[in-house]
Amino acid sequence: MPHYKGSRDPVHTNTAVLTRGFDPVLSVGSARPAVFRSSTYVFSTPEAAERAFAIATGKVQPGEEEKAELIYSRISHPNAEILEDQIVPIEAGATEAAVFNSGMAAIFTAFLTFCRPGQSIVYTQPVYGGTEHLIDDLLASFGITATAVIAGDTAGLEAAIGSASNLRVVFIETPANPTLVMTDIRRAADAGARRRERPLVLVDNTFLGPAFQHPLQLGADLVLYSGTKFLSGFSDMLCGVALARDPQLITAMRSVRILLGNILQPDECWMLDGRLPTVSLRMNRQSKNAQRIAERLVEHPKILKVHYPALFDDAEQIKIRLAQCDFPGSLLSFELRGGRAAAFDLLRNLKICRDAVSLGGVETLACHPRTTTHSTYTPEEADRAGIAEGLVRVSVGIEDWRDLLADLEQALESV
Numbered sequence: 001m002p003h004y005k006g007s008r009d010p011v012h013t014n015t016a017v018l019t020r021g022f023d024p025v026l027s028v029g030s031a032r033p034a035v036f037r038s039s040t041y042v043f044s045t046p047e048a049a050e051r052a053f054a055i056a057t058g059k060v061q062p063g064e065e066e067k068a069e070l071i072y073s074r075i076s077h078p079n080a081e082i083l084e085d086q087i088v089p090i091e092a093g094a095t096e097a098a099v100f101n102s103g104m105a106a107i108f109t110a111f112l113t114f115c116r117p118g119q120s121i122v123y124t125q126p127v128y129g130g131t132e133h134l135i136d137d138l139l140a141s142f143g144i145t146a147t148a149v150i151a152g153d154t155a156g157l158e159a160a161i162g163s164a165s166n167l168r169v170v171f172i173e174t175p176a177n178p179t180l181v182m183t184d185i186r187r188a189a190d191a192g193a194r195r196r197e198r199p200l201v202l203v204d205n206t207f208l209g210p211a212f213q214h215p216l217q218l219g220a221d222l223v224l225y226s227g228t229k230f231l232s233g234f235s236d237m238l239c240g241v242a243l244a245r246d247p248q249l250i251t252a253m254r255s256v257r258i259l260l261g262n263i264l265q266p267d268e269c270w271m272l273d274g275r276l277p278t279v280s281l282r283m284n285r286q287s288k289n290a291q292r293i294a295e296r297l298v299e300h301p302k303i304l305k306v307h308y309p310a311l312f313d314d315a316e317q318i319k320i321r322l323a324q325c326d327f328p329g330s331l332l333s334f335e336l337r338g339g340r341a342a343a344f345d346l347l348r349n350l351k352i353c354r355d356a357v358s359l360g361g362v363e364t365l366a367c368h369p370r371t372t373t374h375s376t377y378t379p380e381e382a383d384r385a386g387i388a389e390g391l392v393r394v395s396v397g398i399e400d401w402r403d404l405l406a407d408l409e410q411a412l413e414s415v
Contacts, residue, residue, distance in 0.1 A: 013089045017276050021085030035270045036078040041070040058255055074261050076254075079269035086273055087231075087241060090280075091209070091223055093216030096247035098254050099239065099264040099272075103206065103226025104130050106240030108138075110224060113256045114200055114249075115168050117143030122160045123171040124151045124183050126385035127204070128226075129374040131173070150385065151176035152317060154184050161191040161199070172220075173204040174213075178333050178369040178393040179386045180307040182320045189219025200249075206230070206360070211283040212326045216245050229360025233275055233282050237268050282362060282398060286330030290396035293405050294332045302342070302415050304390065307333040330397075331359060333369075336390040342415045343368045343392050349414040352399065352407040359395030364404055366394045 011019065027034045043049040052068040054060045056075055062068060070076060084097045091097070100106040111134070115121060123135060125148040135146045147164055149157045151174065161170055170192055174183040185203060192199045202222045203215035206229050215223050225231060227239030244250050257263055264272075294308035309328035312318045321328070336342040346366075347355045353364045357372050367373060370387050377387065396404065 014277065014280070016089035017086055020089065021082050033079065033082050033270060033273060035266050037266050038077070039073050041072070043069055056258070058251075073266070074263060075258050076263070077266055077269075079266040079273070080263055083264070083269040083273045086276060088243065090276060091216065091243040092214040093245050094223070094243040095245055096250040097241060097243045098250045098257060099227070099241055099269060100257065101240065101262050101264050101268070102238045103224070103228055103240040104134070105260070105262040106224050106226075106242050107131055107204070108134060109253055109256050109260060109262065110202055110222060110242060111139060111144070111169065112260075113253045114202075115139070115142075115144045119166045119168040120145040120147065120164050121169040121171055122147045122149060122157070122164050122167060122199075124149055124157065124173055124176060125381075126151065126176050126179060126374060126377070126387060127171075127173040128177045129369075129376050131171075131204070132374075133376050135171075151179065151181040151183050152314075152320075154187050154316065157183065157188055158191040161188065162194065167192075167195065167197075167199045170199050170201045171204070172201065172215075173207075175207050175309060175329070175331070176385075177207065178331075178373065178391065180207075180309060180331060180333055181386065182309065182317055182324075184320050185215050185218040185220055185324055193219075207331050208325055208329045211280045212287070212329055213324055216243070218324055221246065222249055226360075227272060228358065230283055231275070231279055231360075232272055233279070233360060233362055235358060235361035235363065235365075237271055239264055239268055239272055283330065284327070285398045286362075286396050287327045289398070289401040289404065290330040290332050290394075291328055292401045293394075293396060293408065296405055297332075297334060297408065300409075300412060302337055302412050304335040304337050307335075331393065331395055333391055333393045335388050336392065336415060338415060339389040340368070340370070343390050345415045346392060346408075346411045349411040350407060351410070352403055353394065353411075359393075361395070362398045364395065364397040364399060366392055369393050 022033050048069045052071050055062050055068040087097050088094050147160050149160050170188055172183050189201045200221045203220045205215055205223045206226045223243045225241040227241045291310050294306050298306045309321050353366045356365045357367045370382055374387050
């Protein structure tokens with residue numbers, strides 16, 4: 001018997017996320033999924049056990065709509081299966097998903113699944129500092145080489161994709177963290193398609209997805225999330241998600257996930273599942289707040305430049321934003337006159353906004369990327385990536401935007 005079932009008939013996203021992937025009959029009539037904390041599961045028959053292991057180890061492929069019986073929670077569990085089914089509709093173009101115990105776990109599993117020693121990746125820079133550290137140090141030690149291209153350099157990215165030796169993966173984070181510079185996903189995918197052996201295009205969609213940017217519809221193969229951020233939205237759990245148009249990519253990642261043991265635990269799956277229906281509601285409120293704030297800070301005399309998608313002044317960046325983003329999102333950065341000292345003055349005088357890393361929560365957070373999230377960059381790397389000494393990144397929450405603006409303005413007075 002399957003552990004869940006639900007309507008897969010064509011319905012709108014907001015309906016599908018509440019109706020598919022869960023059958024109350026299998027949870028004693030519970031209207032919403034229960035938490036299944038079991039580590040191991042009882043088989044209905046020895047034949048069912050044999051079939052489950054054959055599918056889990058990749059010896060056979062499951063039949064259409066077949067759900068093998070559960071074995072052990074490191075492999076899968078009911079809450080993971082429910083979440084993975086219910087999260088698919090919110091990512092346009094996806095057919096399958098896999099969940100992990102952090103965003104970095106999802107990224108690392110993707111690289112380990114699709115790259116081998118002697119192969120290479122091309123990636124945009126800057127990326128989140130943890131991703132940069134993973135690429136520069138751990139992947140390099142595995143014999144996987146990497147070529148970095150500054151975000152927004154479309155011609156440079158196309159050239160790198162065309163010339164890289166044994167290229168297996170193109171990894172894009174757009175908008176870039178923390179500069180908000182955008183990368184043209186379609187152009188990158190087209191460049192990959194021109195190679196004899198096409199690389200996979202992976203997109204970290206944490207900043208704008210799933211509400212405002214849809215990489216799978218732009219030619220990407222795999223979308224990755226730190227579900228800790230907007231998907232969860234309350235800064236109280238860690239989670240990672242991978243979604244793909246081709247279910248075989250997710251099947252391959254699940255096989256590696258079994259070996260690494262980095263599946264998301266039942267309680268966290270249950271928490272995240274309950275928050276999926278409000279992702280778009282939260283992100284829309286946060287985006288409206290951020291745009292109002294960014295438009296008012298842009299003329300502040302103590303701010304050298306505001307980085308926000310709706311305020312791009314570069315023609316190529318405007319073109320990319322209009323082509324691949326529905327709304328500008330809730331992340332903004334601004335560079336202060338006065339460098340690091342000015343940034344620290346602002347952060348220590350905030351009263352409503354919190355001086356903390358992470359993003360996507362309902363509360364507003366601000367940080368100094370050069371000394372926190374991107375502190376592994378050398379000064380030269382940070383300068384090259386546009387992460388200035390005076391740059392402050394703000395993740396705008398759902399508070400009243402007027403209060404947030406007033407808080408930022410009073411903190412600016414201290415600079």
